[in-house]
Amino acid sequence: MxxxxxxxxxxxxxxxxxxxxxxxxxxxxxxxxxxxxxxxxxxxxxxxxxxxxxxxxxxxxxxxxxxxxxxxxxxxxxxxxxxxxxxxxxxxxxxxxxxxxxxxxxxxxxxxxxxxxxxxxxxxxxxxxxxxxxxxxxxxxxxxxxxxxxxxxxxxxxxxxxxxxxxxxxxxxxxxxxxxxxxxxxxxxxxxxxxxxxxxxxxxxxxxxxxxxxxxxxxxxxxxxxxxxxxxxxAETQNNVGLSNLALGALPEAMQALEQARKLAPHDARIATNYGTALSDMGHYTQAEALFRQVEAAPNITALERARARFNLATVLLTEGRFKEGWACFEARKNLQTGGAFTTLPAWQGQAQTQPVLLYAEQGLGDCLHFLRYVNAAARRAPVVLVVPQVLCSLVAHIVFEGTYTVQVVARCDADHTHGAVSACSMLSLPHIMGMSTPFAWLPRFKQPLLVPEKKQQGLRIGVCWSGNPTYRFDKRRSIELTVLESLCTLPGITVQALQPEAHKSPFTLTPLPQGDMLQTARLIATLDCVVSVDTAVVHLAGLLGKPTWLLNRFGGDWRWAKASTKIGGQEQVMSLWYPHTHVITQQKPGEGNAPWHEPVRQVTAALCKLVKKGA
CATH class of the missing domain: 1.25.40.10 (Tetratricopeptide repeat domain)
Known part of the structure; x- marks a missing residue:
């Protein structure tokens, strides 16, 4: 029994x-x-x-x-x-x-x-x-x-x-x-x-x-x-659906799912910040700002959640051109970084000193190139040891920095010791600690000419970059399938140079990118007539070289391409304040896949047609 x-x-x-x-x-x-x-x-x-x-x-x-x-x-x-x-x-x-x-x-x-x-x-x-x-x-x-x-x-x-x-x-x-x-x-x-x-x-x-x-x-x-x-x-499921839509570019759907998640879990700081991100990407900056400030001020949340809210608030402020407060909030990124501090040296607060300060790069190569413009101001206050990624080292070493003190360029892999520096600062913190709250253009001088004189080839030579690092969370929104660029890259009278690897996958003729570091890429860009690129380090490099560049920018893109960082130039073209020869062409509406890119590519194609005719 x-x-x-x-x-x-x-x-x-x-x-x-x-x-x-x-x-x-x-x-x-x-x-x-x-x-x-x-x-x-x-x-x-x-x-x-x-x-x-x-x-x-x-x-x-x-x-x-x-x-x-x-x-x-x-x-x-x-x-x-x-x-x-x-x-x-x-x-x-x-x-x-x-x-x-x-x-x-x-x-x-x-x-x-x-x-x-x-x-x-x-x-x-x-x-x-x-x-x-x-x-x-x-x-x-x-x-x-x-x-x-x-x-x-x-x-x-x-x-x-x-x-x-x-x-x-x-x-x-x-x-x-x-x-x-x-x-x-x-x-x-x-x-x-x-x-x-x-x-x-x-x-x-x-x-x-x-x-x-x-x-x-x-x-x-x-x-x-x-x-x-x-x-x-x-709520967590709705949150994940919303984040997936956000990464794919389906911003209205993302906002709807994240709004629902927020209603289901109104006290969840992480979900609130995600919802604020969707609001910001859709251009609802006032609502996003209010939500980020609400989360930042909320009691009983973790330091990490508070830092996330403050960092996202920074992106809204920088997007709207409120740079002074934006740079201050941007410092919250330090509390989001994994892997520990870059150096154990005490933080440099921008004071004048005769002993060297170590400046180091953060985040991607594009950020490093963008924030190089602030090194001159730092070098007016102290000698600088500038630590950059290995791939950028030879390029940055060619730049003539114009501060009062010397700038010693060091590869990041060689940054185990301090090179005599007594304090340190991230390049991304420079505009905050030095009180520089206005966008400004910077076209650096180089110690040696990048362009070796050669016989000018017939036709228009353009460089193209169609995708970025695939591990970036929003890469599917910023990168383009090569087939979308076919109308642009097959125009009569142009030669197209790939500015990234994998040219062999192209359905049309592209000149492959030679192997080498960023200095080699810079020398190649110097030989071109213009550059067309999505939002990657290539845009920053071409911008620093003063090369006419068309940025294909995603809807809800990076703060540095927003309205507050641009001006209207001749023929009603949107031009960057950071890179005066860079045209910013943004998707007119959000969406997934290739469709949102058709109009920006059409505009660039029309501009290149004019250049071809002008050259002829």
Missing amino acids: AETALGLLAQGKAEQAAALLRPHLAQNPQDGAAWHAFGCVALANGSAQAAVQCVAKALELESQPHFYSTQGQALLALGHAEAARAALHVAIMQSPRDPRPHQLMAEALEALGRFDDAAQALRNAVRLRPLESERHGALAAFLARHGQMAEALVVSRHAVAIAPHSILAQNQHALLLERADKLPEATPFFGAVAQALPDNAVALANYGAALYAKGDFAEARSIGQRSANLQPEA
Whole structure:
């Protein structure tokens, strides 16, 4: 009878098991196994106290090791860790090769704060059943709870290898990877769970979040929307759908999903900041600013959440041309950076000094090139050791800086020592600490001419750059498929030079980019008549060289191409204040894929046609 009841319980039929045991015990009150089974049913139904009483009755009738295991489990559920430990000790003494009381003993010892002993108990369970995935899973979960994440992942990976079709093992390993900030690596495991549970909103939401972290935004949106349809009140799912739309360029849809997430979780600072980002990208700057300020001032949020809100506020202020406050808020980026500080030198606050200050680059190559313009002002106050990425070093070393003091250019890979500097500052902090709140153009002089005189070729020579770093979150919004540029690049009378690798993938003729660093690229750009590029370092490089450049700018693009950083030039053309020969042509409306680029490309094509005719 007890075995039949426990079989029903294993099938999730607790009520049927109870109905079978009640009349049996009424007629057979001396059946210890039946009393134990009734205790198991009570425990499954959440009645731990009743379970303790039933198992105590069973133990009065006969002593079985698994009775003590159940007693220990029920006592644990009641919070009686020491009594549970005593019961489980008896179970282990009577049946030392059964892994179950060892695993339960680990729970009791953990509750008592005896973590080393708990870990040993779990290792004993694994040793007894090395081919049972759940034993490895329990050990992995324990290790993760106690900060031993690296070992936890090793053990969890072994659990998956033992039972590759176990949804439980796959899901646990994925969750541990997520906790270890390795969410992209969790994608196949969450994917397996979602495939096995296609109507489970949580499984789909986890898979969608992993896909987003991996950069597969279209699939992340699809999976996330399926989850949202099943569980529309899940704020985190709506948030992830909104972020996926944001990355793909579907800004109205992003704003709608993030607004819904905000309504569902009105006190979640992270979701509020994401919603503010969507508002800002859509051009609703007043609303975005108010929301960012509200989040920044909110009590009981983390320092990281406060820094995110302040940094996003900075982008709004810089976009609107409120540079003084914008640069001050821009300093919040320092609290968002991972990997620790660049240097341990004390921060330079812009004061005059005769000892060197170390200036270093942050973020992308384009940012480094853009903020080089502030080095002259720094060099009027102190000698400068300028640390830049290796790929920029030879180019920057060719620039003539015009400060009072010297500027020594050093490659970042050679920045282990301070080169005599006594303080340090990020180049991106220079406009703030020196109070420079107005955009200004800068066309640097070079120590040697970049352009070697050569015979002028016939026709117009243009350089093109169609994509940036694919790891950038908004790369799908800023980059263009080469086919979209075909009308531009196949104009009669022009020769097209690729300013990025992978020219061989072009459906039309492109001259490949020679290998070399940014100095080599600068020398190549110097030979061209003009440049057409999306928002990458190439635009900044061409702008610094004073080369006529057309920037193909995404809707809701970077602050430095916004209205406050441009002016209207001849023929109503939008020109950059930072780079006076750079035309800014922005998508007229948001959208996904190629369609939003057709009008900007048409405008550039028309401008190039005029140049070709003028040259002819």
